[in-house]
Amino acid sequence: MSARDRILAKLRAAQPAQPNALPDPAEHYATRARNESKADRLARFRTGIEGFHAEVHVSTAADWPDLLASLCAQKQIGTLMYGADTPAGARLHATGFGATALRPWQGEFEQLKADLFHTVDAGFTQTRGAIAETGSLIVWASAAAPRTLSLVPPIHFALLDANHIHPTFFDALRAENWAAGLPTNALLISGPSKTADIQQTLAYGAHGPKELVVIVINAEGDAQ
Amino acid sequence: MNGQTHTTAGQPIAIVSAQALRERMHAAVNDPHLRQSFRGAMDFLMAKRLAQFPDESELVSLRSLSEAIRQYSLSKLPDLLEQLEANLTRNGVKVHWAETPEEANAIMLGIAQAHRARLIVKGKSMVSEEIEFNHAMEAAGVGALESDMGEYIVQLAGEKPSHIIMPAIHQTKQQIAKLFAEKIPGVDYTDNVDALIQIGRRVLREKFEVADIGLSGVNFAVAETGTLCLVENEGNGRMCTTVPKVHIAITGIEKVVEKLEHVAPLYSILTRSATGQAVSTYFNLISGPRRSDDRDGPEEVHLVLLDNGRSQAYADEQLRKTLQCIRCGACMNHCPVYTRIGGHAYGTTYPGPIGKIVSPHMMGLEQTHLLPTASSLCGACGEVCPVKIPIPELLIRLRGEANSAPHAHPAMVGQGAAYDPKISLLWRIWARVYGHPAAYRAFSWLATRFRALTPRKQGGWTVARTPLQPAPRRLRDMLKERP
Ligand code: SF4
Numbered sequence: 001m002s003a004r005d006r007i008l009a010k011l012r013a014a015q016p017a018q019p020n021a022l023p024d025p026a027e028h029y030a031t032r033a034r035n036e037s038k039a040d041r042l043a044r045f046r047t048g049i050e051g052f053h054a055e056v057h058v059s060t061a062a063d064w065p066d067l068l069a070s071l072c073a074q075k076q077i078g079t080l081m082y083g084a085d086t087p088a089g090a091r092l093h094a095t096g097f098g099a100t101a102l103r104p105w106q107g108e109f110e111q112l113k114a115d116l117f118h119t120v121d122a123g124f125t126q127t128r129g130a131i132a133e134t135g136s137l138i139v140w141a142s143a144a145a146p147r148t149l150s151l152v153p154p155i156h157f158a159l160l161d162a163n164h165i166h167p168t169f170f171d172a173l174r175a176e177n178w179a180a181g182l183p184t185n186a187l188l189i190s191g192p193s194k195t196a197d198i199q200q201t202l203a204y205g206a207h208g209p210k211e212l213v214v215i216v217i218n219a220e221g222d223a224q
Numbered sequence: 225m226n227g228q229t230h231t232t233a234g235q236p237i238a239i240v241s242a243q244a245l246r247e248r249m250h251a252a253v254n255d256p257h258l259r260q261s262f263r264g265a266m267d268f269l270m271a272k273r274l275a276q277f278p279d280e281s282e283l284v285s286l287r288s289l290s291e292a293i294r295q296y297s298l299s300k301l302p303d304l305l306e307q308l309e310a311n312l313t314r315n316g317v318k319v320h321w322a323e324t325p326e327e328a329n330a331i332m333l334g335i336a337q338a339h340r341a342r343l344i345v346k347g348k349s350m351v352s353e354e355i356e357f358n359h360a361m362e363a364a365g366v367g368a369l370e371s372d373m374g375e376y377i378v379q380l381a382g383e384k385p386s387h388i389i390m391p392a393i394h395q396t397k398q399q400i401a402k403l404f405a406e407k408i409p410g411v412d413y414t415d416n417v418d419a420l421i422q423i424g425r426r427v428l429r430e431k432f433e434v435a436d437i438g439l440s441g442v443n444f445a446v447a448e449t450g451t452l453c454l455v456e457n458e459g460n461g462r463m464c465t466t467v468p469k470v471h472i473a474i475t476g477i478e479k480v481v482e483k484l485e486h487v488a489p490l491y492s493i494l495t496r497s498a499t500g501q502a503v504s505t506y507f508n509l510i511s512g513p514r515r516s517d518d519r520d521g522p523e524e525v526h527l528v529l530l531d532n533g534r535s536q537a538y539a540d541e542q543l544r545k546t547l548q549c550i551r552c553g554a555c556m557n558h559c560p561v562y563t564r565i566g567g568h569a570y571g572t573t574y575p576g577p578i579g580k581i582v583s584p585h586m587m588g589l590e591q592t593h594l595l596p597t598a599s600s601l602c603g604a605c606g607e608v609c610p611v612k613i614p615i616p617e618l619l620i621r622l623r624g625e626a627n628s629a630p631h632a633h634p635a636m637v638g639q640g641a642a643y644d645p646k647i648s649l650l651w652r653i654w655a656r657v658y659g660h661p662a663a664y665r666a667f668s669w670l671a672t673r674f675r676a677l678t679p680r681k682q683g684g685w686t687v688a689r690t691p692l693q694p695a696p697r698r699l700r701d702m703l704k705e706r707p
Contacts, residue, residue: 108520
């Protein structure tokens with residue numbers, strides 16, 4: 001018998017004849033649901049993620065590329081890498097970016113690894129949505145959003161559409177039926193990387209980005 | 225102490241004889257610095273946890289839900305493990321099973337050798353501590369480097385973690401500053417925490433870039449989707465599971481849940497109970513190696529499912545509750561014993577209340593029978609446990625298992641390890657006397673008459689207290705005289 005069969009046999013011998021009733025988390029969340037406007041949800045998301053040391057800027061569908069360019073200038077980003085072939089990526093034009101070199105992700109990770117670790121100053125990804133309750137971004141790995149872009153460069157710029165902010169994590173995975181098809185890597189990000197491992201003192205930029213900058217696309221006119 | 229030098233540091237596991245444990249606890253209690261740093265840290269963590277639950281009714285509801293999910297998952301454990309295996313395999317993950325630490329290490333060494341790996345970078349994983357993974361790899365010439373800051377510090381110092389969430393909590397920043405200056409080439413002494421973290425970051429980034437394999441633990445494994453969830457703040461967990469070509473995850477067999485949506489409440493109560501954070505910086509859901517439409521991520525993902533005593537706990541309905549644990553560490557943060565002696569004194573991988581109930585399953589009661597006695601049974605651990613494990617009840621059960629006469633079908637390895645026929649006889653006499661009024665009357669009559677004969681030295685009791693002596697007159701006699 002293999003280890004697998006032995007372990008399963010031991011468990012089976014002791015397994016209750018009837019499993020417990022299937023718990024339904026929906027009840028817990030339903031009683032705590034808020035009747036929130038989009039603006040309230042955005043505000044709650046913002047308070048949450050800013051509490052985790054992220055920077056949030058609200059823009060519009062038309063203006064965000066300019067905002068990104070000016071933030072890059074402000075932060076003196078030498079090279080910005082982004083997922084190629086994405087609608088957001090297609091909106092970025094080198095002309096607007098001045099001193100910042102734009103580099104679309106081309107090819108496989110292995111060819112880019114050294115650059116990602118040593119020369120790219122910032123990564124830009126498009127998020128799938130966010131969670132208001134905890135101030136978390138939802139990022140799904142794809143050709144358009146390689147996972148290392150939000151991890152290896154010292155600064156991570158994330159683009160978020162305010163229409164895709166869910167009240168809670170539970171709401172997000174139910175509403176979008178995540179269980180029906182997850183990517184190889186789904187990720188929640190709440191702030192830049194941090195640690196409190198030395199004498200409970202909080203320090204940012206432990207291994208991942210030292211800065212997380214969120215650009216929120218809100219409906220035209222809602223910019224603040 | 226079995227040839228091991230006694231410091232509060234560097235404790236190999238599996239050496240905790242009863243005598244050794246007593247000595248370690250004694251030493252820890254008499255170390256004022258250690259007590260001070262644990263007191264401070266635990267007060268801080270308790271306050272932070274409390275602040276995360278301003279709404280009592282939410283906590284009550286979330287705790288019941290989390291308990292129900294864990295119990296539901298355990299009630300279907302063998303089925304869920306098979307479902308998990310099937311779905312992970314479909315997703316392209318290779319699943320391995322190990323009954324013992326040796327088997328687990330052999331599996332992972334096999335993977336390392338197949339890839340001619342020289343360096344493995346590790347995210348935080350208590351299960352890898354449990355099986356002494358680093359030693360097993362180093363013995364075979366493969367480097368295993370801890371990359372969680374706390375774990376890195378502890379490894380650099382040649383120690384073991386003293387807390388399951390904050391491994392280096394026993395060290396002050398000055399100690400860490402000295403350690404870095406001594407052990408990392410070209411580093412000068414600085415006790416600026418930001419600077420220290422940046423030094424760690426620089427050293428570890430070089431390793432992430434060149435490592436052949438990344439190793440991680442698993443917080444929840446989701447059966448219906450074949451997904452491994454990882455909770456972390458630093459990003460080292462993401463580095464280990466993204467950058468190297470091979471990712472190996474290792475977990476105890478109890479960590480599986482059925483539905484993806486079951487993860488949401490568990491994750492929420494985990495981070496809040498552990499460090500008082502609303503969420504961790506990263507929550508990573510890994511469902512397979514790089515696919516053709518991915519640009520990065522590991523080319524191979526393995527999962528090792530470890531038993532190591534868990535199926536023994538599973539076999540007994542009461543002890544099975546031990547497996548509900550989600551490793552948040554709240555029980556140790558609230559334990560008056562842990563706060564006074566720190567994590568190293570226990571000498572086991574898992575310290576504190578949770579350690580006292582899981583270690584006996586992993587190592588047998590022979591070695592660990594004293595652990596369940598290192599508790600005041602104040603109940604704080606059970607009260608804060610997010611999945612409502614009745615820890616005090618389990619401690620009493622384990623004490624009973626250790627102290628009752630050995631019998632043919634014990635629920636645990638090492639049952640009866642602390643059994644002493646003389647003490648057992650004494651208790652039986654005591655029970656008879658107290659259970660029979662005539663005997664009790666005669667005994668109390670004699671006790672009051674001959675009270676002068678009570679010994680002055682009464683074992684451990686008189687070390688710090690005045691001797692016990694029967695009263696000159698019995699209550700019943702005094703009552704009789706009342707008008
Ligand atoms: S026993 Fe409960 S409180 Fe202790 S680590 Fe496990 S889940 Fe947390």
